[in-house]
Amino acid sequence: MTVLLATDVDAAALGLWRGLLQAALPDERIVTDRQTVDDAEIDIAIVANPPPGTLQGLTHLRLIQSLWAGVDKLLADASLPPAVPIARMVDPAMSTAMAETALWAVLSLHRGFFEYAAQQRTQTWQPLPQRRADEVAVAVLGLGEMGRCVALRLAAQGYCVSGWSGRPSTLQSMATHHGDEALTGVLRAADIVINLLPLTPVTQGFFCARRFEAMRPGASLVNLARGAHVVDADLLAALDRGHLQHAVLDVFNTEPLPADHRYWRNPHVTVLPHAAAQTDARSAADIAAANVRRLRAGDAVQNLVDRTWGY
Amino acid sequence: MTVLLATDVDAAALGLWRGLLQAALPDERIVTDRQTVDDAEIDIAIVANPPPGTLQGLTHLRLIQSLWAGVDKLLADASLPPAVPIARMVDPAMSTAMAETALWAVLSLHRGFFEYAAQQRTQTWQPLPQRRADEVAVAVLGLGEMGRCVALRLAAQGYCVSGWSGRPSTLQSMATHHGDEALTGVLRAADIVINLLPLTPVTQGFFCARRFEAMRPGASLVNLARGAHVVDADLLAALDRGHLQHAVLDVFNTEPLPADHRYWRNPHVTVLPHAAAQTDARSAADIAAANVRRLRAGDAVQNLVDRTWGY
Numbered sequence: 001m002t003v004l005l006a007t008d009v010d011a012a013a014l015g016l017w018r019g020l021l022q023a024a025l026p027d028e029r030i031v032t033d034r035q036t037v038d039d040a041e042i043d044i045a046i047v048a049n050p051p052p053g054t055l056q057g058l059t060h061l062r063l064i065q066s067l068w069a070g071v072d073k074l075l076a077d078a079s080l081p082p083a084v085p086i087a088r089m090v091d092p093a094m095s096t097a098m099a100e101t102a103l104w105a106v107l108s109l110h111r112g113f114f115e116y117a118a119q120q121r122t123q124t125w126q127p128l129p130q131r132r133a134d135e136v137a138v139a140v141l142g143l144g145e146m147g148r149c150v151a152l153r154l155a156a157q158g159y160c161v162s163g164w165s166g167r168p169s170t171l172q173s174m175a176t177h178h179g180d181e182a183l184t185g186v187l188r189a190a191d192i193v194i195n196l197l198p199l200t201p202v203t204q205g206f207f208c209a210r211r212f213e214a215m216r217p218g219a220s221l222v223n224l225a226r227g228a229h230v231v232d233a234d235l236l237a238a239l240d241r242g243h244l245q246h247a248v249l250d251v252f253n254t255e256p257l258p259a260d261h262r263y264w265r266n267p268h269v270t271v272l273p274h275a276a277a278q279t280d281a282r283s284a285a286d287i288a289a290a291n292v293r294r295l296r297a298g299d300a301v302q303n304l305v306d307r308t309w310g311y
Numbered sequence: 312m313t314v315l316l317a318t319d320v321d322a323a324a325l326g327l328w329r330g331l332l333q334a335a336l337p338d339e340r341i342v343t344d345r346q347t348v349d350d351a352e353i354d355i356a357i358v359a360n361p362p363p364g365t366l367q368g369l370t371h372l373r374l375i376q377s378l379w380a381g382v383d384k385l386l387a388d389a390s391l392p393p394a395v396p397i398a399r400m401v402d403p404a405m406s407t408a409m410a411e412t413a414l415w416a417v418l419s420l421h422r423g424f425f426e427y428a429a430q431q432r433t434q435t436w437q438p439l440p441q442r443r444a445d446e447v448a449v450a451v452l453g454l455g456e457m458g459r460c461v462a463l464r465l466a467a468q469g470y471c472v473s474g475w476s477g478r479p480s481t482l483q484s485m486a487t488h489h490g491d492e493a494l495t496g497v498l499r500a501a502d503i504v505i506n507l508l509p510l511t512p513v514t515q516g517f518f519c520a521r522r523f524e525a526m527r528p529g530a531s532l533v534n535l536a537r538g539a540h541v542v543d544a545d546l547l548a549a550l551d552r553g554h555l556q557h558a559v560l561d562v563f564n565t566e567p568l569p570a571d572h573r574y575w576r577n578p579h580v581t582v583l584p585h586a587a588a589q590t591d592a593r594s595a596a597d598i599a600a601a602n603v604r605r606l607r608a609g610d611a612v613q614n615l616v617d618r619t620w621g622y
């Protein structure tokens with residue numbers, strides 16, 4: 001019984017992960033090179049963006065545990081052994097990091113800090129009108145672990161928060177909506193829209209001209225989910241004509257963002273290098289290890305992905 | 312019985328304040344020009360940075376109510392009638408605005424958002440190591456209404472917060488310190504130092520070479536109180552030699568900050584135009600009016616300034 005650790009991270013990070021996982025799972029043999037053992041011995045794969053084909057033909061796999069929260073790249077690998085349970089990473093430390101980034105983006109937009117940064121570049125001193133947090137409407141799209149954490153943290157700061165998800169979902173002390181019909185009203189009411197949807201064939205290109213048109217003039221977009229949720233040309237057009245005020249983007253259709261991309265130099269775009277919520281190996285290794293122990297003990301593995309829904 | 316409203320705000324803002332105060336105090340005569348009434352009729356002054364000398368010789372004054380939280384400029388006016396009680400503005404909405412700015416500054420420093428902004432200007436894509444909030448030590452100097460609100464809000468976000476004040480002060484669920492001896496340890500332990508001290512003869516020039524030297528290498532300063540707390544040349548020297556990492560400055564020795572000041576173009580300085588917590592007339596007018604009503608009813612006026620301490 002062997003665990004295959006398969007990722008695209010660099011050697012130093014791989015060493016860190018392997019050390020943490022081995023410490024948490026002293027009874028498991030953890031290998032990082034499939035060629036060093038018989039395929040039949042590998043019954044668990046712990047993965048983080050494994051190169052496509054890495055798991056092909058591993059017929060004895062009983063669990064694929066992702067170290068990343070998003071599994072869209074993993075599921076896009078057609079060679080993935082079918083019917084093997086896939087578990088996502090659900091780590092409170094990661095949700096907290098995401099909530100910090102969302103809160104920073106909302107505070108920056110609400111209190112004009114992006115504008116003050118632009119003022120500093122031209123030595124301009126101009127205090128802006130100050131709104132209270134309860135005068136700022138924030139819509140959180142996607143109410144999975146991270147979306148829920150973000151929505152609750154923003155509400156605790158006094159923002160007027162509403163939540164939307166594709167499937168029905170409820171959240172204590174907050175208005176939640178779901179489905180296509182409700183979406184127009186949610187978009188229309190928000191000063192700031194935060195995207196934390198899963199990336200699936202249904203949500204690809206979600207933020208297109210039609211959706212930007214539904215947003216309130218002067219509203220802003222914060223994309224913390226996946227670059228493929230956004231049609232870049234449509235977003236740039238909405239910003240250029242002044243319909244949208246600002247976009248905070250952590251994720252992109254191509255990463256790293258190419259040096260000549262228009263986002264870099266657009267004064268209405270804040271670019272982050274996919275750093276909104278990095279997996280913290282210290283906590284995530286323990287969470288992955290706990291699922292491995294559940295499998296060995298015959299207990300139910302947690303945070304399983306529904307391949308039909310894609311998350 | 313007449314209320315003199317004396318400020319240096321522009322005509323539009325003066326009209327707003329006058330309207331709000333008159334609505335809250337329908338029985339009071341509110342004048343904005345001292346010349347239009349007998350001095351003997353003026354027994355209350357509501358002020359916001361009144362030009363020096365404005366209140367000179369008003370011998371019937373029973374209360375000076377400030378619309379601003381800081382009264383250092385007011386107390387510096389030697390012509391101020393002695394022995395008249397002075398009340399500061401203490402408005403929860405203002406403390407909340409201050410806490411928002413402090414939280415934004417701390418999140419920006421903790422999560423590298425100032426560095427990512429610099430990266431964007433050079434089309435650089437480089438995620439930075441991610442710390443948890445509980446790994447970031449924040450010291451809040453000054454535990455008045457605003458300092459306490461800031462400290463509690465940061466602690467609620469998971470930061471490792473300690474408080475320091477000149478006079479003894481306690482704060483639930485947080486380490487607080489006071490006095491000169493404790494200061495060195497507080498400064499040494501902090502990754503981020505937030506200044507919310509009152510400006511008095513004792514705290515003028517508080518952040519000088521000696522205090523920067525006491526701070527941890529790589530620490531950052533967030534000054535949300537008064538420009539005169541900081542010796543600019545010493546701060547620039549500490550930043551230039553890399554001892555301090557960054558300074559977020561909302562207040563300056565000269566405001567607006569002169570166009571040729573070195574702060575504007577220093578990549579390790581974030582300049583805000585004294586906008587960390589603007590007084591919200593909507594709530595502050597009601598709070599000032601409530602103190603006027605207390606005086607008329609013979610009740611104790613709130614938030615009185617101790618002229619000996621200077622706040």
